[in-house]
Amino acid sequence: MISWAALAALVLFSAVTYVLGRRKLTAQVAGQVAGQVAGQAAGARSHSRPGYHGAYVMLWVAAPAAAVLMLHGAFGPRIEAAIVRAEAPAVVQALGDQERAVFHDDAWALAHGRAASETLYAPDVKAALDAEAAQARSLGIAVHLGVVALAVALSIGGFFFAYGRVRPEFRARERVEQWTTAVLVACSVAAVLTTVGIVASLAFESFRFFQAVPPLKFLFGTEWDPQIAMRADQFATSGAFGAVPLFAGTFLIMLIAMIVAAPIGLLSAIYLAEYASRPVRAVVKPLLEVLAGVPTVVYGFFAALTVGPLFRGFFNGLGVELIGGPLNGLGLYLAQVQNQMALVAGAVMGIMLIPFVSSLSDDIINAVPQSLRDGSLAMGATPSETIKKVVMPAALPGIMGALLLAVSRAVGETMIVTMAAGLQAKTTLNPLDTVTTVTVQIVTLLTGDQEFDSPKTLSAFGLGLTLFIITLILNVIALRIVQKYREQYD
Structure with missing residues (x-):
């Protein structure tokens, strides 16, 4: 005090x-x-x-x-x-x-x-x-x-x-600018050191994990059951650390979310930027951006209490049933669709991502110089042809950045997946099945009193490092796409 x-x-x-x-x-x-x-x-x-x-x-x-x-x-x-x-x-x-x-x-x-x-x-x-x-x-x-x-x-x-x-x-101005420069340099150094610290902590703890679990077994294993017995006479003394089911569930939900968010968000941005009148834009754009301020736990409740039962009643009413059983194909059984499924989590997550794609794409489309539109219209092109042939290619680097931001948000989302998709690690492409994601498992592994000397707890760092590397690769690919089209239209 x-x-x-x-x-x-x-x-x-x-x-x-x-x-x-x-x-x-x-x-x-x-x-x-x-x-x-x-x-x-x-x-x-x-x-x-x-x-x-x-x-x-x-x-x-x-x-x-x-x-x-x-x-x-x-x-x-x-x-x-x-x-x-x-x-x-x-x-x-x-x-x-x-x-x-x-x-x-x-x-x-x-x-x-x-x-x-x-x-x-x-x-x-x-x-x-x-x-x-x-x-x-x-x-x-x-x-x-x-x-x-x-x-x-x-x-x-x-x-x-x-x-x-x-x-x-x-010369007071020069002295104050020197102070300002020192503050900016300190902030830059702090940001760099923070990044280095995050990577170093992930790498160090992941190295300890990979000393207990072989990297190939972790990256290509198809069974995830990280339960480690506290005593030698207990069941499940070794655990299974195959991360394929987790990444399969992560990318399945991300793909469903982007199928929902990308077209709706991009088309709404095109309408608001090129077709909507000022009164309509003044009403619709704020309403879309309200979705960005809704907490993810609210989306989770919406998915668990509304969308899940709605989808379950719809698919069960159509007679759709899940086929499951051992991987060898024997002992197959039929089960009705449950509330928790990848489709529910992906659809609600896509709704959450619509304002990210729409708002950023709208700003990017509006940033395209008006001279490009005027030149296209002067050559006899229609407004729709101008948008398709001139505006969208010029805005493509920024739109790719908006989609990449949405993908990163989808990969890192936890609450919606926990409440709408379940916690079962399965290697499946069926959107009606329950799955889990990498971030959900990281939270599960690090919740409560944990000892950082067992593979069960250290596996969270292995998952985090692998997800970090995959995200970095996606960022590099997207950056190359942005640089290619930016050179063409600058």
Whole structure:
């Protein structure tokens, strides 16, 4: 709370120093103008506008102090906890690892005014618990006050340093642009490091998984059953990690979704961009974009409670039945269509993707130069021929990007698949059968208390790395298509 209050005070003080910096330069420039009117010698005109001088003072006031406060908010509690744990008495060090972890958690909770666990401690351990909570409380207050004092000192020092440099000849604009460039570079580096960290974590944990499960068995196996027994006498001690059923279900649902979203979204974009009047466009486009703001869980409920029973009644009314059984073709049986099926998940997901395809394609079609349309119409082409032969080829790179975005969203969707397609891993192309996807299995594997030393949990990282590589390949293919047509129509 102290750090947040200090940060709020810093924001207010920075705003005040911005105004002071502007006023100082304005007063100096006004004095020069008055000197020129009186015939006195006057200095050079101001190099930078007053706003840059105010921003320069504000940056020196806010940036160092804010960095200290944010670093304390990110790492301060961990450092405090490490110091307190390092000074724990011998009676605590004698406890087991799990008991010691519960002890420190209870002490930290008591120090911050929260309720501790219901663990019963011995009298000497209870006394040590109270002592550690008091130590953590006093240490936290001391560290908070020290950080606030340091932030105040940096803020005041930065003000006097920057405020003293405010003069008409000072190049404040260049200094502010240097700050801006540094912030942009830091954001770029953070984005790159985040990407590298994601890939590195996936690769490291996947390497551990592939040490237990051969990559070929994982990539080409046709059975997915990642249950690992906790004891040797339990059933299913090895598990099966064939990922083919998961990727088959993923691409089946994605294909159904794109069959629904691509034509509807693209044709609606063409209508809105080329045929619709302004009043119609002003009503229809916002209504389409409302679909993009609906949470995916709502689509999941819609699929499970409305679309699923509707499709089941329709197909069962037609006499459609599923044929299933062992892979060798023996023991086939007939079963009626259930609520959960790939067709339901794909259809509802396609409805969800319509605004992505429609809105982006509409903006891309509107970005095609009007001169291309005018030239085609002047040559005698009809509006429909102009759209087909001129507008759509010119907009094709952007439309491919919109479709790629929709594909990525379909591949990464989880909630709709969980509620509408089921959790059974099957290698099937039947849209009326229950399937599951890679993302659903990743969520299932990482839900609850998991130990990251078993193939069952590590298989989530193997699935994530494989899906990442497949998505990267799709992006490269789409980029090559975009570059080919962009060179042709630029």
